[in-house]
Amino acid sequence: MWLLPGDASKGSLKSMPTMKGPMKTMSEAEKNLPARAAPVSSGSAMPSLGPEQSLNRYLAEIRKFPVLTAEQEYMLAKRYQEHQDPEAAKQLVTSHLRLVAKIAMGYRGYGLPVAELIAEGNIGLMQGVKKFEPDRGFRLATYAMWWIKASMQEFILRSWSLVKMGTTAAQKKLFFNLRRMKKNLDAYEDSDLHPDQVKKIATDLGVSETEVVNMNRRMMMGGDASLNVSFNEDGEGQWQDMLQDNGPLQDQLVEEAQEASNRHSLLVEAMDSLGERERHILTQRRLTDDPQTLEELSQEYGVSRERVRQIEVRAFEKLQKAMLRIGGERRLLSAA
Numbered sequence: 633m634w635l636l637p638g639d640a641s642k643g644s645l646k647s648m649p650t651m652k653g654p655m656k657t658m659s660e661a662e663k664n665l666p667a668r669a670a671p672v673s674s675g676s677a678m679p680s681l682g683p684e685q686s687l688n689r690y691l692a693e694i695r696k697f698p699v700l701t702a703e704q705e706y707m708l709a710k711r712y713q714e715h716q717d718p719e720a721a722k723q724l725v726t727s728h729l730r731l732v733a734k735i736a737m738g739y740r741g742y743g744l745p746v747a748e749l750i751a752e753g754n755i756g757l758m759q760g761v762k763k764f765e766p767d768r769g770f771r772l773a774t775y776a777m778w779w780i781k782a783s784m785q786e787f788i789l790r791s792w793s794l795v796k797m798g799t800t801a802a803q804k805k806l807f808f809n810l811r812r813m814k815k816n817l818d819a820y821e822d823s824d825l826h827p828d829q830v831k832k833i834a835t836d837l838g839v840s841e842t843e844v845v846n847m848n849r850r851m852m853m854g855g856d857a858s859l860n861v862s863f864n865e866d867g868e869g870q871w872q873d874m875l876q877d878n879g880p881l882q883d884q885l886v887e888e889a890q891e892a893s894n895r896h897s898l899l900v901e902a903m904d905s906l907g908e909r910e911r912h913i914l915t916q917r918r919l920t921d922d923p924q925t926l927e928e929l930s931q932e933y934g935v936s937r938e939r940v941r942q943i944e945v946r947a948f949e950k951l952q953k954a955m956l957r958i959g960g961e962r963r964l965l966s967a968a
Contacts, residue, residue, distance in 0.1 A: 679729070681747050690747075694729040702771065709766035724761045724772060725754075731773055732757050735780050741811065742788050749784050756783030802839045806847050809837060814848075824848065898962075902954035909933065910947035917944050 679693040700708065700723070711720040732753035739749055760776030785808060813836065814820075817829050825833070825848055834841045860870050880888075903911055913933075916924040926937040933940065 679726075681750055687747055690750075691733060694726070694733065697726040697729060700724075700727045705772055706766045709761075709764055709772065712761070713764075713766065721758075721761055724764075725757055728757055728773060728776060729754070731777065732780055735777065736784065739784055739788060742792055744788060744791055748791075749787065752783045752787040753780045756780040759783070802837065803843065803847070806833075806837050806839050806843060807851075810844070810847055810851060813837075823852075898955045898958055899951075901958055902951050905954040906947050906950060910943055910950070913940060913943050914947040914951065918948070 679690055681687070681690045705724070705727075708720040708724050711717045712724065733750055736746055736749040736753050740746055756779040757776050760779035761772070763779075764772050764775055766772075785804065789804065789807065810833065813833050814825070814829075817832065819825055819829050825845065830841045830844050834844045837844075860872065862868065862870055906914065913929055916929060926940050929940045930937045
């Protein structure tokens with residue numbers, strides 16, 4: 633049995649008419665309405681849409697439910713509004729299941745099962761029936777359509793990608809209107825947008841140009857894909873097999889970075905053990921990307937090239953001994 637909660641009647645319990653009287657009067661009124669919109673009997677089973685039932689069979693079953701006339705719809709809605717009659721709610725819902733299926737077909741382009749879209753839309757339809765106010769003068773389909781679409785759109789945003797697609801109303805509007813606007817602008821479906829097209833879409837939808845570019849690129853990817861899907865018809869090999877990283881492991885990178893940092897620290901401290909001339913010659917000969925020649929340094933210091941070479945060798949030996957000594961003190965290198 634359908635149980636859709638709603639607001640209680642504004643009248644007191646003592647003044648409220650009993651269910652027996654109104655139900656009898658309602659039945660007499662319904663007998664005078666066109667036969668094509670006869671109410672669904674309480675014994676009619678609600679159509680189910682699950683793995684065991686195909687979509688075509690479900691669509692065939694919901695076509696059996698009659699379309700309500702405006703007068704029938706009003707009386708059923710009043711019955712549910714005033715007396716919380718679950719049978720009235722059931723007839724209102726079943727008579728609009730075709731509307732849910734029709735709206736769901738419009739969202740097939742997002743790659744989600746139509747059956748799941750219909751199931752979410754049916755939830756929205758129930759919410760629409762629950763909050764419908766027949767005295768406002770419009771039909772239930774006009775009101776429930778917005779509940780149905782909102783429910784489907786929220787489902788699409790939750791399911792289309794593990795990464796949240798839209799957090800604001802403007803971003804949601806961008807997600808559901810980008811394809812249509814690209815088509816109107818004759819933009820290619822699987823390519824980046826021209827700057828003029830990005831600007832127009834951003835202006836029309838009230839979002840930034842960066843949001844338009846990012847959303848377009850994410851939608852071009854087609855949503856999430858499983859890494860366990862086979863990439864050939866024979867079923868051999870999976871996409872995850874192609875994702876091998878030939879680079880070094882993270883722990884190796886960390887170890888190498890730490891080693892380089894330690895050696896640089898040792899070098900900086902060991903350089904202090906050299907004289908100013910030794911430090912300059914060693915730096916210009918071995919610690920720069922563009923080392924100077926012995927001739928250039930001999931002219932700078934006014935000595936022979938051989939003397940510059942001797943200073944370089946002696947400075948390098950002193951530097952090695954200093955680094956070993958400091959490393960031994962820090963227990964980073966062997967002092968031997």
